[in-house]
Amino acid sequence: MPTTTAPSAGAPPTKGLEGVVAATSSICFIDGDKGILAYRGIDIHELAQHSTFEEVCYLLWFGKLPTSKELTDFKGQLAAERKLHPDIIKLLKSFPTSTPPMEVLRTAVSALSMYDPDAAKNDHDANIRKSIRITSQMAMIVASFDRIRKGKQVVEPDKSLTHTGNFLLQLNGEKPSPTADKALDVALILHADHELNASTFAARVIAATLSDMHSCITGAIGALKGPLHGGANEEVMKMLFAIDKAGEDPVEHVKKMVAEKKKISGFGHRVYHTEDPRATHLRRMSKDLGTKDGKPKWYEMSEKIEKYINAEKKLNANVDFYSASTYTTLGIDIDLFTPIFGVSRVSGWAAHVIEQHDDNRLIRPRADYVGPKWPEKYVPIAERG
């Protein structure tokens, strides 16, 4: 985990705080050179194969794997919060149906605080209760608004299902197949946390003023919305759709993009210099789902593009590349990709807010000032010509 030295007085800053250590944390370990990602020390490959999204939430928030009883209780608490205040449903119905779902999510999560009895409390236990509530309710907001905008009934939650199973039920109106359920659950595990990525860092900057959990999550949703962060898998899928529509050869299409110096989304990562360990699992799920669904098209296109870019540009697929074909094979609309990223990442955001509040200091860096030299004269308006 190499870090560089930030500049001293007057020197130009490391742009984008690249390599600068901004916080101490015990949540997420990344070794970008070796391609290691671990939550609370446990390798992401273990978690992707053996864990569930609920267990990962527990691990992130409590710092250890739950016992059997603890997990049962915890799942019960998450399921018990599967309820949206009627005013939140009304709110979702009041939004223009054409609103991008990330704007809906940002606004509705902000409004959740109005109905949360712990809204103003920042102690550890209140933060855990709010993490549970917001995690349950964000999934419901994404699914419910998708139903509303399509003129369909909002689906009642089923408290007997897993978090992922209930989300897919509320989204599609029917219980998911075990393959679909598992595939999305693994995707949620893989996206749950990633150290000080931009949205998590935004959440911590907000938390460090001792603002509340809803403010932090709302800000993080706003950051995730950006195309340099959560939006990348949408771009991947748009490319695949464009290739499919034109009936082009995927490699020829990408060759053209490279020649035109266009950015190919889904490749490379500021932190990883090897394969993104999350890509390994998403590649496998994209393949499995495609095979079982009898619709291997998106996987096959993706694989060809990956091979070419890997060979030509020495760039590795990142978490976004195969999540695009995975989600599309699951029948999920393209503009729900980033909201679903949020439905997962809220677990990590919440863990970081809890950690920040438990040992807080205001995050307040400085700027390297390069503007007009003080004291610039205040010229009276009559003399400004």
Next chain:
Amino acid sequence: MPTTTAPSAGAPPTKGLEGVVAATSSICFIDGDKGILAYRGIDIHELAQHSTFEEVCYLLWFGKLPTSKELTDFKGQLAAERKLHPDIIKLLKSFPTSTPPMEVLRTAVSALSMYDPDAAKNDHDANIRKSIRITSQMAMIVASFDRIRKGKQVVEPDKSLTHTGNFLLQLNGEKPSPTADKALDVALILHADHELNASTFAARVIAATLSDMHSCITGAIGALKGPLHGGANEEVMKMLFAIDKAGEDPVEHVKKMVAEKKKISGFGHRVYHTEDPRATHLRRMSKDLGTKDGKPKWYEMSEKIEKYINAEKKLNANVDFYSASTYTTLGIDIDLFTPIFGVSRVSGWAAHVIEQHDDNRLIRPRADYVGPKWPEKYVPIAERG
């Protein structure tokens, strides 16, 4: 502007990024040792005495003072955006009247994007148009919700008034006196920008994912809401109210607080090691308003406390200390102090978002990992005891 060196690999980070340079900027110059604050190089004392809030917005967004014609045009543009979509008014009316105004502001500003034709555009000109709109509309949201929660009519905006004059009209239902208008306008000038304070830094972190202006401002409002940032002048006023209610001597009260090691809000600043240059003007306004209103009580109490803390603790009053008595003398409710800070600071947030988008790089620092060592074993649930 002394900056320290950020840690290299493995070293514990500078907590809260204190002294670490996080961006290059030409908006705001602060010299904390000499007590200098300047927007685009122009000293805050000049601006407080000679400028207006509208002119300061222009200065922050365009990087120079406007000519007479430019200022007239610009004021016209701000006034023309003094309109809230009927659905936003409906939204404000749908919120529980007990909702803290900062939660209302955060939610309503997030919702504004749904009705903004430039919501998804991040180019420089679209950002300017959104800055104008959001600045006009944030003031209207704060004033309108205050009317709604008090069971009063929402006041129609008056496009012939200044930004500050219209805000006070929409808040109180009558045009302000010239003294009140001037006092609040100066307060808005003083709060407009302050380099990479926590809310502005949050806005830039969000902007750097190439997310949109509404996401950035919404996140910034969430950060400002924290008691270590925007909430401090509320705390000052709560203390003054408590002293007044108990009929205590202000100095005796504060002595007791010091003895009990309680934090006295409104003193000291991470960046300034001398008097906060903004405090100078707020002290004067608090005094002027108190004298002209025949209600010098809050000013006089504040002055006694400042003298004591200054002598005993060697701490200087900051921007929050005299804004408390100023706002209360203006008849503004205590829970509107932070929203009004936002009504001003949005100008700085917008300037920083524009600057970030104009020369962007993702802001993505690293964490110093101190958690369980990888690879921690994934113990199967049956074996967890």
